[in-house]
Amino acid sequence: MDQSHIRNFSIIAHIDHGKSTLADRILELTHAVSSRDMREQVLDSMELERERGITIKAQAVRVEWKGHQLNLIDTPGHVDFTYEVSRSLQACEGALLVVDAAQGTQAQTLANAYLAIENNLEIAPVVNKIDLPQADPDGAAAELADLIGDSPDHVLRISAKTGQGVEEVLDAVVERIPPPGGDLEAPTRALIFDSSYDEYRGVVAFVRVVDGRFERRQVLRAMALGTRFEAQELGFFSPNRRETPTLEAGEVGYVITGLKDVSRLRVGDTLTTEARPAAAPLPGYKDVKPMVFAGLFPTDSDDYPELRDALEKLKLNDAALFYEPETSKALGFGFRCGFLGLLHMEIVRERLEREFDLDLLVTAPNVAYRVKPPHGDWREVHTPSDMPNEVEEVEEPYIKASIIVPKEFVGAVMELNNDRRGRFDHLEYLSEERVHLMYELPLAEIVLDYYDQLKSRTRGYASFDYDVIGFRPGTLVRVDVLVGGEPVDALSLIIHRDVAYDRGRALVERLRQEIPRQMFDVALQAAIGSRVIARETVKAKRKDVLAKCYGGDITRKRKLLERQKAGKRRMKQVGMVEVPQEAFLAVLNLNEDRK
Amino acid sequence: MSGPRHLYVHLPFCSSRCGYCDFVTAVGRPDEHARYVEALLEELKLERDLLAPELETVFLGGGTPTFTEPAALERLLDALPPAAELTVEANPETVTPELAALLRRAGVNRVSLGAQSFQPELLAVLDRVAQPDTIRRAFYHLRDAGFGNISLDLIYGIPGQSPSDLEADLGEALTLGPEHLSCYELEAKPGTRFTHAHGAELARQAEAMESYFELVVDRLTDAGYRWYETANFCRVPEAVGGRDLRARHNLAYWLGRDYLGVGVGAVSTIENRRWRNTPRLRAYLDALSRRQRPERELEVLSDAVRREERVMLGLRLDEPLVLGPVAAAVDDVALERMESLGLASVSRLAGPATISLTRRGRLLGGGVTAEILA
Numbered sequence: 015m016d017q018s019h020i021r022n023f024s025i026i027a028h029i030d031h032g033k034s035t036l037a038d039r040i041l042e043l044t045h046a047v048s049s050r051d052m053r054e055q056v057l058d059s060m061e062l063e064r065e066r067g068i069t070i071k072a073q074a075v076r077v078e079w080k081g082h083q084l085n086l087i088d089t090p091g092h093v094d095f096t097y098e099v100s101r102s103l104q105a106c107e108g109a110l111l112v113v114d115a116a117q118g119t120q121a122q123t124l125a126n127a128y129l130a131i132e133n134n135l136e137i138a139p140v141v142n143k144i145d146l147p148q149a150d151p152d153g154a155a156a157e158l159a160d161l162i163g164d165s166p167d168h169v170l171r172i173s174a175k176t177g178q179g180v181e182e183v184l185d186a187v188v189e190r191i192p193p194p195g196g197d198l199e200a201p202t203r204a205l206i207f208d209s210s211y212d213e214y215r216g217v218v219a220f221v222r223v224v225d226g227r228f229e230r231r232q233v234l235r236a237m238a239l240g241t242r243f244e245a246q247e248l249g250f251f252s253p254n255r256r257e258t259p260t261l262e263a264g265e266v267g268y269v270i271t272g273l274k275d276v277s278r279l280r281v282g283d284t285l286t287t288e289a290r291p292a293a294a295p296l297p298g299y300k301d302v303k304p305m306v307f308a309g310l311f312p313t314d315s316d317d318y319p320e321l322r323d324a325l326e327k328l329k330l331n332d333a334a335l336f337y338e339p340e341t342s343k344a345l346g347f348g349f350r351c352g353f354l355g356l357l358h359m360e361i362v363r364e365r366l367e368r369e370f371d372l373d374l375l376v377t378a379p380n381v382a383y384r385v386k387p388p389h390g391d392w393r394e395v396h397t398p399s400d401m402p403n404e405v406e407e408v409e410e411p412y413i414k415a416s417i418i419v420p421k422e423f424v425g426a427v428m429e430l431n432n433d434r435r436g437r438f439d440h441l442e443y444l445s446e447e448r449v450h451l452m453y454e455l456p457l458a459e460i461v462l463d464y465y466d467q468l469k470s471r472t473r474g475y476a477s478f479d480y481d482v483i484g485f486r487p488g489t490l491v492r493v494d495v496l497v498g499g500e501p502v503d504a505l506s507l508i509i510h511r512d513v514a515y516d517r518g519r520a521l522v523e524r525l526r527q528e529i530p531r532q533m534f535d536v537a538l539q540a541a542i543g544s545r546v547i548a549r550e551t552v553k554a555k556r557k558d559v560l561a562k563c564y565g566g567d568i569t570r571k572r573k574l575l576e577r578q579k580a581g582k583r584r585m586k587q588v589g590m591v592e593v594p595q596e597a598f599l600a601v602l603n604l605n606e607d608r609k
Numbered sequence: 610m611s612g613p614r615h616l617y618v619h620l621p622f623c624s625s626r627c628g629y630c631d632f633v634t635a636v637g638r639p640d641e642h643a644r645y646v647e648a649l650l651e652e653l654k655l656e657r658d659l660l661a662p663e664l665e666t667v668f669l670g671g672g673t674p675t676f677t678e679p680a681a682l683e684r685l686l687d688a689l690p691p692a693a694e695l696t697v698e699a700n701p702e703t704v705t706p707e708l709a710a711l712l713r714r715a716g717v718n719r720v721s722l723g724a725q726s727f728q729p730e731l732l733a734v735l736d737r738v739a740q741p742d743t744i745r746r747a748f749y750h751l752r753d754a755g756f757g758n759i760s761l762d763l764i765y766g767i768p769g770q771s772p773s774d775l776e777a778d779l780g781e782a783l784t785l786g787p788e789h790l791s792c793y794e795l796e797a798k799p800g801t802r803f804t805h806a807h808g809a810e811l812a813r814q815a816e817a818m819e820s821y822f823e824l825v826v827d828r829l830t831d832a833g834y835r836w837y838e839t840a841n842f843c844r845v846p847e848a849v850g851g852r853d854l855r856a857r858h859n860l861a862y863w864l865g866r867d868y869l870g871v872g873v874g875a876v877s878t879i880e881n882r883r884w885r886n887t888p889r890l891r892a893y894l895d896a897l898s899r900r901q902r903p904e905r906e907l908e909v910l911s912d913a914v915r916r917e918e919r920v921m922l923g924l925r926l927d928e929p930l931v932l933g934p935v936a937a938a939v940d941d942v943a944l945e946r947m948e949s950l951g952l953a954s955v956s957r958l959a960g961p962a963t964i965s966l967t968r969r970g971r972l973l974g975g976g977v978t979a980e981i982l983a
Contacts, residue, residue, distance in 0.1 A: 533950055533952060533973050533976055533977070534950055555819070555973060555976065556819040556820065556822075556823060556972060556973075557818065557819045557822040557823070557972050557973065558972070558973045558974065558975045558976040558977075559822070559839050559840075559971075559972070559973070559974045559975045560839075560974075560975050561793045561794045561796050561839075561840055562791070562793045562796075562840050563839070563840075563862070563863075563921075563922065563925065564859060564862055565617055565862045565868055565870060565876050565878065566617075566870070566874070566875070566876040566885070568862065568876075568878070568883075568918055568922070569876075569883060571921065572914070572917065572918055572921060575921055575975065575978060575979055575982070578975065578976070578979040579979045579982060582979065582980075590946065590950075
């Protein structure tokens with residue numbers, strides 16, 4: 015199709031502000047789907063995504079509106095996938111910025127709006143849910159207009175739920191968003207903005223063709239990674255898959271590659287043709303690196319092969335997931351996994367438990383550290399127990415945190431951020447009532463419970479988003495935990511020297527509550543190097559008998575004993591000490607004590 | 610195989626039900642006692658061929674066997690096969706001089722008296738009918754009737770009980786000078802009325818019981834009793850002219866011997882079969898009135914399970930457990946670990962290898978056994 019009749023756009027919104035409902039309504043209005051057989055929220059395909067109200071993997075849907083081809087490119091909705099969001103936005107010329115009329119601008123709205131502005135997108139502001147009784151469309155419109163430097167009159171007011179104003183939205187897409195301006199005669203360049211994996215067809219790349227055209231059976235090349243393959247099939251979704259012989263400049267669609275390894279085709283890379291390659295790739299490709307790490311161990315060590323197979327399968331659909339085998343003295347064989355962030359970790363863990371029916375023990379997450387041992391070279395450490403005893407310098411990842419709260423909670427947020435080694439950056443009023451705070455924080459300070467704390471201290475009003483901004487030096491030490499004199503690798507943690515004492519003490523105290531009394535005294539120690547900084551003792555049991563046992567009791571008592579024995583099997587053996595699995599989560603719960 | 614030499618007879622009747630009790634019991638029903646005894650004898654007749662020609666022990670348990678109508682009780686005792694040890698369980702309030710004489714006449718040579726406590730308020734918590742004086746009187750009635758082997762049951766960990774209450778109970782019991790003592794911690798079954806009523810206090814007692822158990826063992830062994838089983842004590846032979854006063858019937862259980870149990874809810878274990886008679890009195894009576902075996906729940910015991918039980922039971926005793934026949938049920942590495950912790954010792958010096966638990970090992974017997982079992 016002539017590029018002047020093509021519009022490529024995304025919907026960006028905070029969770030629950032109505033992105034999926036608006037997408038559904040658009041599909042309905044353009045007759046892509048009849049309302050009768052429409053499943054709610056067509057774009058979110060995975061069960062988990064629907065439950066959480068978020069979209070992990072983008073897809074693109076092509077619809078017709080008044081003689082125009084509209085490509086709606088869905089974006090992932092969460093902080094951990096910022097890079098993927100930015101690639102999706104790069105595939106568009108414009109975006110609908112949707113805000114809930116009752117809730118107004120949220121941290122994610124801001125983050126994504128800035129991303130859209132950075133990508134030079136034309137933004138069409140939309141206030142949704144105007145039908146709600148508590149809606150304040152004027153207030154929300156004023157905030158939105160202010161944010162993007164537009165007039166409040168220009169803000170569309172709709173109810174995606176009832177369909178009110180949605181036609182005007184489609185008209186605005188055609189009128190306000192510019193058509194693509196690629197060069198149809200230039201060597202082909204297409205941006206990969208998402209990919210997924212099909213068991214039979216291999217990797218499926220979602221692309222936006224910028225220049226030139228693709229044809230079926232052409233040999234293509236991914237410019238950054240150098241991967242070559244034949245385009246087995248081209249097409250688009252509407253919302254069902256439709257094959258086409260070509261994809262041209264300005265269009266959005268999919269390429270079936272036949273590749274069996276997702277890591278060979280990364281989001282952000284540029285596809286060109288092998289026969290007439292482009293001189294330079296499209297800008298912006300980044301190799302996304304995991305920043306949050308945790309050990310995943312099967313509760314039953316016999317399940318190790320199942321866990322390995324499950325991770326392999328997940329990895330097919332999730333190029334950002336990193337894993338390598340890890341052996342813990344306390345927990346046995348498992349994997350050290352790297353994630354983009356906390357939500358990513360949560361999603362992977364839930365999918366492993368739900369889709370693969372695995373019972374997992376997940377150790378406390380930690381961030382990636384860069385360390386320089388004396389006389390050695392810088393290297394990255396993903397496990398606290400790998401941190402060398404002697405280090406010359408340590409660096410930890412920092413984030414820029416963006417927090418929006420009603421003004422009465424500013425003090426509470428500042429206090430929390432100060433506790434978490436935050437550095438205040440700036441503050442601005444979004445409206446008379448709502449304040450936007452920017453902080454720089456060590457990522458390590460938010461991986462455990464930051465979000466929960468933020469929510470509880472602001473009665474749920476705060477919204478939060480962050481972006482990793484790089485590594486910075488830190489005064490960090492490794493605290494080891496010894497149980498009965500044996501170091502427990504899975505309990506080591508890396509923390510700021512100033513809080514090492516308090517955390518060490520809290521940790522052994524918590525462990526004392528978690529480790530059941532044994533047949534002997536068990537010493538619990540926290541140590542930095544060889545220096546013990548805290549100590550507790552689990553006192554030996556003095557009595558452990560089944561009271562009476564006569565002819566009629568024998569079977570029952572035997573079963574009690576068998577249960578006692580089975581209970582022991584679920585414990586992890588540290589030296590002579592039996593440690594319940596829950597104890598390994600003690601590190602996670604430490605902050606409950608820290609007010 | 611000559612068949613079991615140990616017979617258990619269950620008499621379920623009680624004057625009232627004690628809140629903590631989870632045995633098969635039936636309150637009152639004096640009109641049914643005679644019929645029940647006939648049923649018992651009918652069952653015994655059906656199973657007589659299973660038993661050895663000569664019995665070593667017979668044990669009448671309950672319920673309250675001595676609450677059974679005297680005529681019915683006498684009829685039962687007269688009809689039972691003779692045995693070297695014939696024990697009857699008794700509740701203090703049922704023990705009159707007449708009853709003591711009846712038992713004696715019928716050949717009973719051991720009585721197990723359910724004292725439980727000597728503190729009136731603790732007896733009330735347990736729903737016991739007897740008062741402290743009732744217990745003492747019952748004891749002397751038995752002595753006067755010529756019983757030279759009396760056992761007292763005590764319970765500790767009763768809601769409201771303090772360490773000094775327990776000391777006092779032990780003191781009172783020792784004053785009577787019984788040949789044998791059984792001391793149990795109160796087992797409150799989850800979901801029972803009793804547990805519901807005393808929840809918080811039971812949790813407190815559970816902690817206190819750690820030291821209570823040691824206190825019981827110390828006090829009784831100091832007083833010249835042999836701690837021969839986890840919860841059982843008897844006077845040392847030297848003090849009683851060489852008599853072995855261990856409960857021979859119960860010892861049979863702990864040594865893993867076969868036994869036949871008759872009566873409602875009674876359990877039998879013979880070779881690789883264990884069965885439990887229906888706990889429903891009506892069903893039991895009906896079946897036997899038709900001269901049929903009562904409904905039974907059968908459990909088939911593998912050799913491995915019987916070995917496991919031999920270890921579980923054997924380690925409750927102070928006598929060393931001979932390792933050979935149960936070796937397959939024992940985890941050698943764990944056993945060594947228990948030795949290194951000073952909880953068990955293995956003797957290989959003379960004769961067959963044996964395992965015994967140290968004093969601390971016996972206090973932790975449940976945990977140690979769970980470790981040792983392979």
